[in-house]
Amino acid sequence: MNGIHDMGGMQDMGPIQYEKSEPVFHARWESRVFAMFIATGAWRKWNIDAFRHTREVLPPADYLRVSYYEQWFSGLLELLVRKGLVTTAEIEGGVPAPGAARATPPLTADKIPAALANRIHANRDVQVPPRFKVGQQVRARNINPVGHTRLPRYARGKFGTINREHGVFVFPDTNAHFLGEKPQHVYSVRFAARELWGAQAAERDSVYIDLWDDYLEPA
Amino acid sequence: MTPDLNHAHQHEREHQAVPSDPALRVKALESLLVEKGLVDRAALDALVDAYEHKIGPRNGARVVARAWIDPAYKTRLLADAINSMAEFGYISGQGDRMVVVENTPSVHNLIVCTLCSCYPWPVLGLPPVWYKSAPYRSRAVIDPRGVLREFGLELAEDVEVRVWDSTAELRYLVLPERPIGTERLSEEELAALVTRDAMVGVAKVVLPPSEGNYERHT
Numbered sequence: 001m002n003g004i005h006d007m008g009g010m011q012d013m014g015p016i017q018y019e020k021s022e023p024v025f026h027a028r029w030e031s032r033v034f035a036m037f038i039a040t041g042a043w044r045k046w047n048i049d050a051f052r053h054t055r056e057v058l059p060p061a062d063y064l065r066v067s068y069y070e071q072w073f074s075g076l077l078e079l080l081v082r083k084g085l086v087t088t089a090e091i092e093g094g095v096p097a098p099g100a101a102r103a104t105p106p107l108t109a110d111k112i113p114a115a116l117a118n119r120i121h122a123n124r125d126v127q128v129p130p131r132f133k134v135g136q137q138v139r140a141r142n143i144n145p146v147g148h149t150r151l152p153r154y155a156r157g158k159f160g161t162i163n164r165e166h167g168v169f170v171f172p173d174t175n176a177h178f179l180g181e182k183p184q185h186v187y188s189v190r191f192a193a194r195e196l197w198g199a200q201a202a203e204r205d206s207v208y209i210d211l212w213d214d215y216l217e218p219a
Numbered sequence: 220m221t222p223d224l225n226h227a228h229q230h231e232r233e234h235q236a237v238p239s240d241p242a243l244r245v246k247a248l249e250s251l252l253v254e255k256g257l258v259d260r261a262a263l264d265a266l267v268d269a270y271e272h273k274i275g276p277r278n279g280a281r282v283v284a285r286a287w288i289d290p291a292y293k294t295r296l297l298a299d300a301i302n303s304m305a306e307f308g309y310i311s312g313q314g315d316r317m318v319v320v321e322n323t324p325s326v327h328n329l330i331v332c333t334l335c336s337c338y339p340w341p342v343l344g345l346p347p348v349w350y351k352s353a354p355y356r357s358r359a360v361i362d363p364r365g366v367l368r369e370f371g372l373e374l375a376e377d378v379e380v381r382v383w384d385s386t387a388e389l390r391y392l393v394l395p396e397r398p399i400g401t402e403r404l405s406e407e408e409l410a411a412l413v414t415r416d417a418m419v420g421v422a423k424v425v426l427p428p429s430e431g432n433y434e435r436h437t
Contacts, residue, residue, distance in 0.1 A: 008333030008384065010357035016369050017354070022347045024271045029245040031271070034345070035263035036249060043257070048388075052335050068336065068351050070241055077248070085257055094247040096255050103256035109265040116269060117311045117341070122388035150386045152333055154360065166316065166389055186387045188318075193380075197361055205380040207360050210387035 001146050002153060004060035009154035009197070030069040037076050042107035042115070045083035048122070049176035053148040054078045122170045124183040130213070132187060136162045137219035140189070140211060148176035151215040155207075159219050160191040163208060171212055184213040275344035278309050279392055280413035282342060284406045286319075287397045297321060300392070310341040317342070320383060321394045322420070327374055329367070329382045329420035330391045331359035337385035339392050343415055350419065360384060370421040393420040400426055 007013070025031040037051075054075030055063070063071070080086045090097055107115060132138055142157040143149070150172045164187065171182035189211050193201035252258045282304055286293035296303040300317035304310045310317065317339060320328040332338065333356050338346035349355050358366050363380045367373070374380065383391045395417040401409060416422035 005334055007353055007357040008331075008359075009361045010353075011361065013353040013357045015354060016349050016366065017352065018349050018370070019347065024275070024345055025267075026348075027242065029242040031267040032245050032249055032263060033241075034270070035266040036245075036252060036258060038266050039258040039262050040252065055335065064353060068348065073241055073245060073248075086251060086255065090251055090255075091248065094251055096251065100255060102254075105256060105259040105262065107262050108259045109261040112262060112265040112269060116274065117308070119315055119340075121315060123316060150334060152384065152386060154333075166387065169388055186389070188383075188389075201361075202364065202376070202380065205363065205382075207382045207384060209384045210389050212387070 001056055001148065002144060003056050004063045005056045006153050008152045025069075026067075030067075033069045033073045033076065037072055038115075039105065039107045040076065040080065040085065042105075043083075043085065045085060046079045046178075047170075047175055049148055049170070049172040050178065051075055051079060052172075053176045056148065122175075123166075124168050124170060124181065126168055126183050128168050128184055130165060130185040130187075132162050132165075132185070132213070132216060132218070134162050134165060134187075138162060138189060138216045139219045140191075140209075141215055141217055143215070145173060147173060149173050149215075151211060152209065154196060155189075155191060155209050155211070158191055158195050160189040160195070160209075163188040163190040166210065169212070171214060173214070182214075186210055186212050187216070189216070270340075270345050274309075274341065276342075276413075276415035276418065277410070278307065278344075279339070279342035279415070279418045280410040281307060281406075282309075282319075282392070283394055283413045283418065284410035286394055287401075287409055288406050293394070296394070304342060315339065315341055316389045317392065318383075318389050319392050319394050320381065322396050322423075324396070325377070326379050326381060327367075327420065328391075328393045329359060329363050329380065330385065330393060331356060331382060332385040333357070333360055334384075334386060337390065339390035341390075342392055343418060347415070367421060370416065372422055393418050395420075395424045398424050398426050 055071045058071060058074060077091060081088055087097060137159060139159050140151060140155040140157065166186040166188065168183045169186045171184055174180050174182045188208050191207050191209065193205035193207060196207060253260050286296050296319050300319045301310060304317060322328055336346055336351040338350060360382050363382050364374055385391055412424050414422060417424045
């Protein structure tokens with residue numbers, strides 16, 4: 001989706017607001033949103049791509065206006081309802097529906113250390129032939145899907161070189177919409193800064209972007 | 220675009236809305252989730268505690284200091300970051316996929332996530348607000364030298380800048396250059412010099428003035 005979240009290469013977004021000695025969370029509610037998101041993720045009802053997409057579909061003006069953890073909260077509510085863990089009526093009322101069964105949380109405090117070192121990851125141990133090899137010239141496809149994608153607009157149609165091969169990973173464009181994992185190879189692709197931005201860029205500078213087989217075509 | 224995707228997308232549009240008054244609404248949601256048995260309140264406390272007090276840039280700093288003093292470790296780290304970080308217990312072979320990129324006098328690396336906020340949690344903790352914000356995400360790829368200048372880092376023209384846009388499930392960490400004059404420092408003292416910003420690539424590791432004096436006098 002060509003949304004506001006895909007902002008690589010935009011200009012005039014203002015100065016970088018650096019905060020010295022920044023706290024991890026700026027308010028208690030931020031930390032609770034963060035923790036609830038991790039803990040409800042243990043139900044395995046959704047995936048990280050689906051979560052990212054809930055933020056991407058926020059109205060653009062809201063996306064820029066609200067804080068990061070407000071985006072998370074909005075995405076969390078959306079997934080909880082869509083996946084049937086809670087109902088809209090329960091969220092509005094603040095209490096479980098009458099007669100609702102009580103579940104047993106899959107993530108308990110004792111499991112946290114192991115859970116954090118073994119976070120759910122997206123690489124898959126399956127044999128899929130790679131379409132490209134290190135050193136090969138490629139072109140990022142010019143695609144404009146209206147769903148989730150991790151091919152940034154600024155790279156589309158641009159020529160690059162396969163720098164390294166990362167292995168096989170789930171494909172965000174389908175996974176985000178619960179349409180299957182479609183595992184395929186991911187590569188670090190080197191794009192010369194001048195290929196992306198023209199003569200204003202420094203001659204030897206470059207941008208490395210991690211891209212899936214389906215985003216690339218031979219150059 | 221497939222009909223399925225189209226449908227899924229419309230469905231997502233129906234629900235999204237940014238809630239007002241987050242503090243109250245978050246509290247209400249937590250009560251609801253606890254009451255329904257969907258989350259364990261002690262687990263929420265433990266998660267917050269972990270990211271507020273245990274998982275942060277000190278982890279990454281220890282990895283960097285080890286790489287500075289142990290060439291064999293550095294070689295392993297650059298070739299296989301996951302298992303090299305696992306030696307510290309920060310991550311397991313089943314954890315996040317990590318890549319370490321090395322700064323040298325002729326190459327400067329910078330990490331960004333233009334599409335969202337991907338960041339190497341196990342070694343840096345949760346990202347600061349500026350890293351997740353529009354000004355950094357938008358300009359890091361098109362004007363990395365300008366961004367670095369804003370952080371007070373002026374790179375020479377002949378230094379090659381490599382920007383790493385974290386678009387997939389790979390997480391990047393910059394191995395900064397070891398500052399000159401630190402030959403006598405212990406691994407622990409070196410780790411204390413390494414900052415979060417240096418491991419994202421928006422700063423270099425520098426000796427604080429007092430440390431520099433100490434070096435010169437010994």
